[in-house]
Amino acid sequence: MKKQVSLADIRTFVVLAEQGSFTKAGEKLACSRSHISKQLAQLESSLGVSLLIRTTRTQHLTPQGEAFYERCKQSLNGISHAIDRVVESADSLTGNIRINCVGGYIAEEIIASLISDFMVQHPDINIELDFSSRRVDLVSGEFDFVFRMGELTDSSLIARKLTDIKINTYVSPKYLAKHGKPNEPKDLLRHRCIAGSLRNWTFIHDNNHKKVEVTVAGNLTCKSGRVMVSSAISGNGIIRVPELYCQTELAQGLLVPVFEQWQVEPTPFYLVYLQDRHQPLRLKVFKDYVVEHFISYLI
Amino acid sequence: MKKQVSLADIRTFVVLAEQGSFTKAGEKLACSRSHISKQLAQLESSLGVSLLIRTTRTQHLTPQGEAFYERCKQSLNGISHAIDRVVESADSLTGNIRINCVGGYIAEEIIASLISDFMVQHPDINIELDFSSRRVDLVSGEFDFVFRMGELTDSSLIARKLTDIKINTYVSPKYLAKHGKPNEPKDLLRHRCIAGSLRNWTFIHDNNHKKVEVTVAGNLTCKSGRVMVSSAISGNGIIRVPELYCQTELAQGLLVPVFEQWQVEPTPFYLVYLQDRHQPLRLKVFKDYVVEHFISYLI
DNA sequence: CCTCTTTGTCAACTTAGAGTCAACAGATGT
DNA sequence: ACATCTGTTGACTCTAAGTTGACAAAGAGG
Incomplete structure (x- = not known):
C-alpha cells in the first residue's frame, strides 16, 4: 500500500x-477511457492523495496534483530525451570506434590505409587505432574491434575471417650459394633459420598432405617481420613469413622460396568483435566496410 | 518496434x-533473475541498442548504456522525489486551508474564533478565510471548506451538519406596547415585519405540528442580521432571526419572543467539503476539529 | 586439471493485472 | 424534456509480467 507506484500510471496521469x-x-495513449480512469484511481490510491478533482464536465488539478504533475512531467521528459539520444546514437554515423591490431607489418600497411579510406567516407566517425600487441580484452569494452591472426575461441566473440595469409619459407640467393639448398623440411635442422615467435615450423606436402614439424635452430630470434626479411636478404638465414611481408x-x-613441394599452412586473419545483438550502426558499417574492401588492399 | 519503451524496464535497468x-x-526488486534478464533484453531490443555487455561473471555498461543510465537515474530520482513530496504533503500538517463562510454574524463571531483556536494548535497550517457571500464553487478548487446555512444538494459534496440553528420571531416591548401582540402567524399580516432575504415565513404549531406560511409585509428589507436586530430594538417591527443573533x-x-406556541423550523448549519477519497491530513484534521468543537462556541 | 558454485539465458508454464466492453449516472447544451 | 457528452463501475478477456527449472559458460579454488 505504500510505495508501489506504477510508472505507467504516472505517465498516464501526466498525459491526462x-x-x-x-x-x-x-486517444493519445491509444486505450479506453475506463482504463485511464482506473490508472488514475490506482495512482491516487497508492499515493494516498487526490490529484485531480473531476466531474463529468470539468476537471482541474489539486495543489498537490499540480506540483506532482510539474515534477513528473520534467522527469518523464528527461527519460524521453534519454531514449531519443540513445536511439540516435545507435543510428547515426558518429562517435568513436576503438580498434586494436596485432602489430607488425600487415597492420601498419594495410589496416592503416584501409582505415584511412574508411574515415574519408565517414568523416564524423572518430577512430582510435591501437597497435600494441598486448593481450586485449574485447569484453572489457576497451576496444570495439580487434584484428588478429590465428584461431581464437571465445563464445561471446565473433571472428570474421578476412583472408588466409599465405606463409612461405624464403631465403636469399646469396645464402643458397653459400650453404646449399634444403630439399625437405628436416634439412632445415642443418641450416640457420631466423624465427619469429615460433620455432616449431610445420609443413605440409603438396601431394600426400603429410605434416612434418621441425624445431628449427638459428642465432637470430625476432618478432619483427621487417627485421627478419632484411636479415634474410643479408644472407643470415632462412625465414618463414607471410608472403605479403616480402612481395617486392x-x-x-632478393629472396626466393625454399621449397616447391612443401607448403606452410596458411594462417587465417580475423576481424574480431563482440557478439552484440544491437550493434550500433557505426560498428556495423565499419565491419561491412572492412569485410568488403579488405581483399583489395592485399596488393 | 520504435518507441514503445516500458518504464518498468528502464527502472530495472537502472537498478541493474x-x-x-x-x-x-x-533481490532489490523482489523478482527473479530471469525476469531481470528478460526486461533488459526487451529494453535493449526496443531501443535497438546494447546497454550492458555481460558474461556470467562480469558486466559493464556500453558507452551508450552509461549515458542512458545517468540520464534515467536522474529522472527516476526526480519521480521518486515527487512521490515523496506528494505523500509527505498529504501526511503532514502544513500547507493552506481555504475556507469560505456565508457571511454575517455567526461567521464573524463563531467561525473566526473557532479558526483562531485551531491555528494555535496547528501553527504550520495556513488558513485563508473568506467571508464573501457570492456563490462559491467547491469543485473549482477555490476553497477546501465552505460553511453554509440551509440545505445543499450536490452529489460530489459532503455536508456535515454542525448544529441546528434555532430561529425565532422577536419583537421589542416598545413595539408591543404600541401595536399590540400577534397571537398567531396570520396576525403578522397586520404588522410590520423586518425581513432578511425571505418574506415567506413558515411556522409550526407546537401541538398539532401544523404548518402555516405567511408572506409578511414591512418597509425594511435587509440581509444583515445586525441591522435587523438593532432595527427591531428601535421598535421598527418584528424580526425572525437566529436566536444567536440576539442572545444578549x-x-x-430589549427583545422578546413573539409567539409561545408557534416555532420556526430550525435551519441546519453545515460544513461543506468535497467528497475526496484521499483527503490530505490537514483537511481531515480541520474537519474533525470543527465537528468536535463547534458546539462549544455556541455560547 | 578437475570439480563446485554462481552466473545469465532460455523455454515452458502460470497467473496477475492491463485493458476492454457495456451499462450507468451526472453534467451540459438545446 | 431530450440528446449527448462526460467519468465511473463491474464483469469479462487475454496479454504479458513474472516464475520455475534446466542449461551452458565462467570463475574460484583446490
Whole structure:
C-alpha cells in the first residue's frame, strides 16, 4: 500500500493532466477511457492523495496534483530525451570506434590505409587505432574491434575471417650459394633459420598432405617481420613469413622460396568483435566496410 | 518496434546498473533473475541498442548504456522525489486551508474564533478565510471548506451538519406596547415585519405540528442580521432571526419572543467539503476539529 | 586439471493485472 | 424534456509480467 507506484500510471496521469480530458488522454495513449480512469484511481490510491478533482464536465488539478504533475512531467521528459539520444546514437554515423591490431607489418600497411579510406567516407566517425600487441580484452569494452591472426575461441566473440595469409619459407640467393639448398623440411635442422615467435615450423606436402614439424635452430630470434626479411636478404638465414611481408623482395629476386613441394599452412586473419545483438550502426558499417574492401588492399 | 519503451524496464535497468549483478538486482526488486534478464533484453531490443555487455561473471555498461543510465537515474530520482513530496504533503500538517463562510454574524463571531483556536494548535497550517457571500464553487478548487446555512444538494459534496440553528420571531416591548401582540402567524399580516432575504415565513404549531406560511409585509428589507436586530430594538417591527443573533438583547429584555406556541423550523448549519477519497491530513484534521468543537462556541 | 558454485539465458508454464466492453449516472447544451 | 457528452463501475478477456527449472559458460579454488 505504500510505495508501489506504477510508472505507467504516472505517465498516464501526466498525459491526462495535459489533455484535460479522459477521452482525449485515451486517444493519445491509444486505450479506453475506463482504463485511464482506473490508472488514475490506482495512482491516487497508492499515493494516498487526490490529484485531480473531476466531474463529468470539468476537471482541474489539486495543489498537490499540480506540483506532482510539474515534477513528473520534467522527469518523464528527461527519460524521453534519454531514449531519443540513445536511439540516435545507435543510428547515426558518429562517435568513436576503438580498434586494436596485432602489430607488425600487415597492420601498419594495410589496416592503416584501409582505415584511412574508411574515415574519408565517414568523416564524423572518430577512430582510435591501437597497435600494441598486448593481450586485449574485447569484453572489457576497451576496444570495439580487434584484428588478429590465428584461431581464437571465445563464445561471446565473433571472428570474421578476412583472408588466409599465405606463409612461405624464403631465403636469399646469396645464402643458397653459400650453404646449399634444403630439399625437405628436416634439412632445415642443418641450416640457420631466423624465427619469429615460433620455432616449431610445420609443413605440409603438396601431394600426400603429410605434416612434418621441425624445431628449427638459428642465432637470430625476432618478432619483427621487417627485421627478419632484411636479415634474410643479408644472407643470415632462412625465414618463414607471410608472403605479403616480402612481395617486392621476391619480385626483385632478393629472396626466393625454399621449397616447391612443401607448403606452410596458411594462417587465417580475423576481424574480431563482440557478439552484440544491437550493434550500433557505426560498428556495423565499419565491419561491412572492412569485410568488403579488405581483399583489395592485399596488393 | 520504435518507441514503445516500458518504464518498468528502464527502472530495472537502472537498478541493474547500480547493483552490477542480475541476482542482486532481482533481490532489490523482489523478482527473479530471469525476469531481470528478460526486461533488459526487451529494453535493449526496443531501443535497438546494447546497454550492458555481460558474461556470467562480469558486466559493464556500453558507452551508450552509461549515458542512458545517468540520464534515467536522474529522472527516476526526480519521480521518486515527487512521490515523496506528494505523500509527505498529504501526511503532514502544513500547507493552506481555504475556507469560505456565508457571511454575517455567526461567521464573524463563531467561525473566526473557532479558526483562531485551531491555528494555535496547528501553527504550520495556513488558513485563508473568506467571508464573501457570492456563490462559491467547491469543485473549482477555490476553497477546501465552505460553511453554509440551509440545505445543499450536490452529489460530489459532503455536508456535515454542525448544529441546528434555532430561529425565532422577536419583537421589542416598545413595539408591543404600541401595536399590540400577534397571537398567531396570520396576525403578522397586520404588522410590520423586518425581513432578511425571505418574506415567506413558515411556522409550526407546537401541538398539532401544523404548518402555516405567511408572506409578511414591512418597509425594511435587509440581509444583515445586525441591522435587523438593532432595527427591531428601535421598535421598527418584528424580526425572525437566529436566536444567536440576539442572545444578549434577549437577556437584557430589549427583545422578546413573539409567539409561545408557534416555532420556526430550525435551519441546519453545515460544513461543506468535497467528497475526496484521499483527503490530505490537514483537511481531515480541520474537519474533525470543527465537528468536535463547534458546539462549544455556541455560547 | 578437475570439480563446485554462481552466473545469465532460455523455454515452458502460470497467473496477475492491463485493458476492454457495456451499462450507468451526472453534467451540459438545446 | 431530450440528446449527448462526460467519468465511473463491474464483469469479462487475454496479454504479458513474472516464475520455475534446466542449461551452458565462467570463475574460484583446490
